[in-house]
Amino acid sequence: MFIERIAGWSIRHRGLAIGGWLALVLVSVLASGLLAGGSAGVADPGESGEVREVVRAQESYEPVLENVLVQPLGDGGGDFLDDPALVSATEDLVDEFARTPGMVTGLRTPLDPGAEELISDDGRSGLVTFFVAGPNDEMDAHIDGVIAAVEAVAERHQDVRVAQAGDVSLSRAVDDAVKDDFASAERTSLPLTLLILLVVFGALVAASIPLLLAATTVVATFSLLQVFEQWVAVNSAVTAMILLVGVAVSVDYSLFYLRREREERAAGRGVLESLHIASRTSGHVVIVSGVTVVLCLSGLLLTGLDVFRGLTLGTALVVVLAMTASVTVLPALLAALGHRVDKGRVPWLGRRRTSAEPSRGWQRLARSVVARPTLWGSGAVLVLLVMAIPAMNMRLQDAPVVSSLPRSAPTVDAAIRMQESFTGAPTPARIAVWGVDGGSADSPEVLAAVDALDQQIAESDGLLAGPVSTVRIDDVLMVRVPLAGSGTDDVSNEALELLREVVLPEVFDDVEDVDYAVAGRTAFAEDFKDQVTGRTALVVGFVLVLAFVLLLLVFRSLAVPLLSIVLNLLSMAAAYGVLTWVFQDGHLGSLLGFTAYGGVSSWLPLFMFVVLFGLSMDYHIFILSRIRERRLAGATAREAVVGGVSASAGVVTSAAVIMIAVFSVFITLSAIENKMMGVGMAVAILIDATLIRGVLLPAAMALLGERAWHLPGRRAEPADPPQAAAGAPAERVGAAPPGAPR
Numbered sequence: 001m002f003i004e005r006i007a008g009w010s011i012r013h014r015g016l017a018i019g020g021w022l023a024l025v026l027v028s029v030l031a032s033g034l035l036a037g038g039s040a041g042v043a044d045p046g047e048s049g050e051v052r053e054v055v056r057a058q059e060s061y062e063p064v065l066e067n068v069l070v071q072p073l074g075d076g077g078g079d080f081l082d083d084p085a086l087v088s089a090t091e092d093l094v095d096e097f098a099r100t101p102g103m104v105t106g107l108r109t110p111l112d113p114g115a116e117e118l119i120s121d122d123g124r125s126g127l128v129t130f131f132v133a134g135p136n137d138e139m140d141a142h143i144d145g146v147i148a149a150v151e152a153v154a155e156r157h158q159d160v161r162v163a164q165a166g167d168v169s170l171s172r173a174v175d176d177a178v179k180d181d182f183a184s185a186e187r188t189s190l191p192l193t194l195l196i197l198l199v200v201f202g203a204l205v206a207a208s209i210p211l212l213l214a215a216t217t218v219v220a221t222f223s224l225l226q227v228f229e230q231w232v233a234v235n236s237a238v239t240a241m242i243l244l245v246g247v248a249v250s251v252d253y254s255l256f257y258l259r260r261e262r263e264e265r266a267a268g269r270g271v272l273e274s275l276h277i278a279s280r281t282s283g284h285v286v287i288v289s290g291v292t293v294v295l296c297l298s299g300l301l302l303t304g305l306d307v308f309r310g311l312t313l314g315t316a317l318v319v320v321l322a323m324t325a326s327v328t329v330l331p332a333l334l335a336a337l338g339h340r341v342d343k344g345r346v347p348w349l350g351r352r353r354t355s356a357e358p359s360r361g362w363q364r365l366a367r368s369v370v371a372r373p374t375l376w377g378s379g380a381v382l383v384l385l386v387m388a389i390p391a392m393n394m395r396l397q398d399a400p401v402v403s404s405l406p407r408s409a410p411t412v413d414a415a416i417r418m419q420e421s422f423t424g425a426p427t428p429a430r431i432a433v434w435g436v437d438g439g440s441a442d443s444p445e446v447l448a449a450v451d452a453l454d455q456q457i458a459e460s461d462g463l464l465a466g467p468v469s470t471v472r473i474d475d476v477l478m479v480r481v482p483l484a485g486s487g488t489d490d491v492s493n494e495a496l497e498l499l500r501e502v503v504l505p506e507v508f509d510d511v512e513d514v515d516y517a518v519a520g521r522t523a524f525a526e527d528f529k530d531q532v533t534g535r536t537a538l539v540v541g542f543v544l545v546l547a548f549v550l551l552l553l554v555f556r557s558l559a560v561p562l563l564s565i566v567l568n569l570l571s572m573a574a575a576y577g578v579l580t581w582v583f584q585d586g587h588l589g590s591l592l593g594f595t596a597y598g599g600v601s602s603w604l605p606l607f608m609f610v611v612l613f614g615l616s617m618d619y620h621i622f623i624l625s626r627i628r629e630r631r632l633a634g635a636t637a638r639e640a641v642v643g644g645v646s647a648s649a650g651v652v653t654s655a656a657v658i659m660i661a662v663f664s665v666f667i668t669l670s671a672i673e674n675k676m677m678g679v680g681m682a683v684a685i686l687i688d689a690t691l692i693r694g695v696l697l698p699a700a701m702a703l704l705g706e707r708a709w710h711l712p713g714r715r716a717e718p719a720d721p722p723q724a725a726a727g728a729p730a731e732r733v734g735a736a737p738p739g740a741p742r
Helices: 002-012 014-034 044-056 084-098 136-157 165-200 202-230 236-265 270-278 283-305 306-326 327-341 360-370 373-393 410-421 444-451 453-458 490-507 521-555 557-584 604-632 638-668 674-709
Strands: 064-072 103-110 126-131 162-165 429-435 469-473 476-481 514-519
Touching: 002 014, 002 283, 002 327, 014 202, 014 327, 044 476, 044 514, 064 084, 064 136, 064 165, 064 410, 084 103, 084 126, 084 136, 084 162, 103 469, 126 136, 126 469, 136 162, 162 165, 162 410, 162 514, 162 557, 165 202, 165 236, 165 410, 165 638, 202 236, 202 327, 202 453, 236 270, 236 283, 236 306, 236 410, 236 638, 270 283, 270 327, 283 306, 283 521, 283 604, 306 327, 306 604, 360 373, 360 638, 360 674, 373 557, 373 638, 373 674, 429 490, 429 521, 444 476, 453 476, 453 490, 476 557, 490 514, 490 521, 490 557, 490 638, 490 674, 514 521, 521 604, 557 604, 557 674, 604 638, 604 674, 638 674
Parallel strands: none
Antiparallel strands: 064 126, 064 162, 103 126, 429 476, 429 514, 469 476
């Protein structure tokens, strides 16, 4: 038994095992400082990726397009050009930019001759547009200078709204929100987990061990990711996901081990014997569960999306490290502490929690379910199917920036107001035009084609808008065209399709030796969604086949893998239904602090499926292993179900509560995508730990009886005589008892 040998070595060499783990964490931290380099580039899907590669091949950076909205503070106001306050603020902004020569280029204001498109239709608002100038090594300084200039003008003209939104200002708003969210998740998740663990274990020392392993696991993961980022891009938005998944699985795996060790000590066994039994049983479950999670996560690689590569690397790394810690340093810590692990008992909780008794509540429920499995099972299935109904109308749509973050962010508020007055101005489509032979696209024929865009915009029934802006990036001409709609809704997608399929082929039809592609926020969201939906069937099929094979090998049963897959799919469908009902249909918005935009983030359902399918296997494998132990000990099929469910209830319920609490931290974060993930993951875990584990699993196992453990072409494993000792025998899951056929 390989896992037991590893744990046994750690127990015998506890100082070396603990020191080795701390050394690994320390080396990871040092490596992040010594070996970390630049970040790997990301290849976007579709035409968006084509534009990124073309621009990346140029020596110069793409100039940053920024916009400044100038409008009255109130609802009143007449014509922009007749309002002295608006004109004065605009002139002051131009003068402020002029104080730093070379900071901006392509400056256009509503005061310019023939700039009617920079004045809103109602005449109240004006738009100042410009590019932040290079060269490359001065770009950051120029961006900071632009932001400071706009803030200075706004301070001097407090009777006028002077607000900035554009490429870099919106990106910075998102980055700042991600950093704040990560810090908030970090501050909240660990103390919350400690509080729950105190209730679970009733002792401060025991509660601190999973948290200590989780903290060191997360530190090592993020340190190693800084090294791996040289080859695999890790999006900053996934850091909070990695943190919370790392905390959840680290605590889960520690709970499995600690609970079993406590049960064996409560049954009268010594510390070392209890640890060896825990390594054979719970240790094996941890390894199987961890491998399952990692392999399921690898399914995301089949999407071919770089953003999922970084997410897969980060989550897989944190799971592997958590799994390693739970079967090496955890046994060593428990061996070193011995009975002192129960020190620091919490009043009113300590004595009861340290006894590790089966749950009487879950035992009563399990007995009721196995007595009438058809009634209970059909009722649970009906509830899950009703919950899943809204998912039938799920619409995959990424949130526009103005819907992703709360309006309390000044840049988001500016973008919303800008969008209301100048459709598509904050996030226009980016059309890259380049020579097919590597030459410059800045030719008279290309410029004439770009000029023809104005006529096409006028004939687009409002789907395309102005102002059109152009800028050169070495040999590439970048043209920006605002699109109608919010940026990711049906109107914006219709405008994008018109631009790609009709307008651009028409204006560039007679221009030879050039190629073009459309990028931008709308284009990226649509290209990303198309690739995700196109690969979803492949990823789902991979995960299902993989899960079936793994469970078949572990339990040597045909019914158990099929049952687990069906139950997981039911749980997932119900969670999708709740997710759609809340976020797409707009329920509970005021309570959760979001504004619905009519869709669900395109990446979330597939991510949830892969991650939750792997995580839910923790529960199924743990519970089924307990049921199997009792069956092999001589219990009847139904008594084995009752005993296995009640014995595992404490661990699974505790682990589920911690996971739900940790994932609920996402709901408190600012971005709506994080709130979606928090609700979706927490609801899925809640369903899995209650309806699935408490009702459907025991009902199905009771109906199957001995057939649950039958594998065609293989003789059934004989049961041992019933044992009087407290606790089930200590065979590892998947292993035959002594004397059974192998």
